Amino acid sequence: xxxxxxxxxxxxxxxxxxxxxxxxxxxxxxxxxxxxxxxxxxxxxxxxxxxxxxxxxxxxxxxxxxxxxxxxxxxxxxxxxxxxxxxxxxxxxxxxxxxxxxxxxxxxxxxxxxxxxxxxxxxxxxxxxxxxxxxxxxxxxxxxxxxxxxxxxxxxxxxxxxxxxxxxxxxxxxxxxx
Amino acid sequence: xxxxxxxxxxxxxxxxxxxxxxxxxxxxxxxxxxxxxxxxxxxxxxxxxxxxxxxxxxxxxxxxxxxxxxxxxxxxxxxxxxxxxxxxxxxxxxxxxxxxxxxxxxxxxxxxxxxx
Numbered sequence: 001x002x003x004x005x006x007x008x009x010x011x012x013x014x015x016x017x018x019x020x021x022x023x024x025x026x027x028x029x030x031x032x033x034x035x036x037x038x039x040x041x042x043x044x045x046x047x048x049x050x051x052x053x054x055x056x057x058x059x060x061x062x063x064x065x066x067x068x069x070x071x072x073x074x075x076x077x078x079x080x081x082x083x084x085x086x087x088x089x090x091x092x093x094x095x096x097x098x099x100x101x102x103x104x105x106x107x108x109x110x111x112x113x114x115x116x117x118x119x120x121x122x123x124x125x126x127x128x129x130x131x132x133x134x135x136x137x138x139x140x141x142x143x144x145x146x147x148x149x150x151x152x153x154x155x156x157x158x159x160x161x162x163x164x165x166x167x168x169x170x171x172x173x174x175x176x177x178x
Numbered sequence: 179x180x181x182x183x184x185x186x187x188x189x190x191x192x193x194x195x196x197x198x199x200x201x202x203x204x205x206x207x208x209x210x211x212x213x214x215x216x217x218x219x220x221x222x223x224x225x226x227x228x229x230x231x232x233x234x235x236x237x238x239x240x241x242x243x244x245x246x247x248x249x250x251x252x253x254x255x256x257x258x259x260x261x262x263x264x265x266x267x268x269x270x271x272x273x274x275x276x277x278x279x280x281x282x283x284x285x286x287x288x289x290x291x292x293x294x
Contacts, residue, residue: 069282073245076262080244161222162245165283172284 031095031146034085038092039101040143040156041081043135044074046105050131053112054124063121066173070128070166077159084151118177125174132167136160214238214267217288219247219260219280224288231270231292239266248281249288257281 031039047070054067085092108127115123139160147153212234218225220242231237239249241260249258249266255276258266273292280286 065281069246073282076245158221161285162283165222165280165285168284169282 031097031142032093033088033147033149033152034090034093035095035098036143036147036156037081037085037090037152038094039098039138040159041078041092042098042101044078044081046101047074047128047131048078049105049109050112050124050127053109054120057112057116057120058124059117060121060177062173062176063125066125066128066169069169073162073166077155077162080155084155088149088151122174122177125170125177128170129167129174132163132170136163136167139163212236216240217249218242219249219286222283223286224249224280227287228289228291231290233270233273233292233294235270235292237268237270237290239268241265246282247286249278250281252277252279 051067051070051074054063055071058064058067112120112123112127139156144153144156144160147156213231214236215229215231216238217229218240222243224239229237237249239247239258239260241247241262241264244262246259246261249256249260249268251257253276256268256278258268260266270290270292273294276290276292278288278290
């Protein structure tokens, strides 16, 4: 019964991100770099937290290796993002999308926390597939095209390549658990 | 013949033969010397993605990205974890074609063709 990031939740989240697309040309609606950075950073923090939870709860070797890589990669990307923002003298701006992401993540963490053993592993892996799919879709359709600064755009593009890898990796882990 | 100095395996005897036989012997010695072949891990890809090598050669993966990558053989013959800005080395001990990928970012794929 656990749909986690998939299904309605992910669709609602995705909608909250892509809602900016139709208004992309409208001056007031377009995401600025400070907001884009905050959304990407928030997504990273969410996945680091999920990875740490998995390291605490899972005993499955493959799940643990994946979770450790999520913690390492997303921490590395976020460190790069923070360094870039500092260099550009940009302060990340909280916004409706990053708020929706954080709220959704808190609910998913609560759900995952209640699970144990193989049920946790399966739910975590499935969640990771859906989460990366959602974030990658948002990066591709909205965040990267909207980014003004070339360095931020380049970092988001590198992030997208890494996260596409994570999605494939999560799909492998998820398939192996079935 | 200054370049022969850089080859430690070259003995006085082979130096003499080399001096007599000239370039023919030089090419034989060069063919037998083990090479180090570099493969970069950059922008979430292996470059070059395909390399040819000989048994005895060493492959050296140089990770220029800010995250860790692996060079993992599909047939499980090798599995190197290469941290950011570090290198990982593998001495080739058998001939064959080896397909490999990065476990963390499976869209990174490469192929090594090893001849005797």
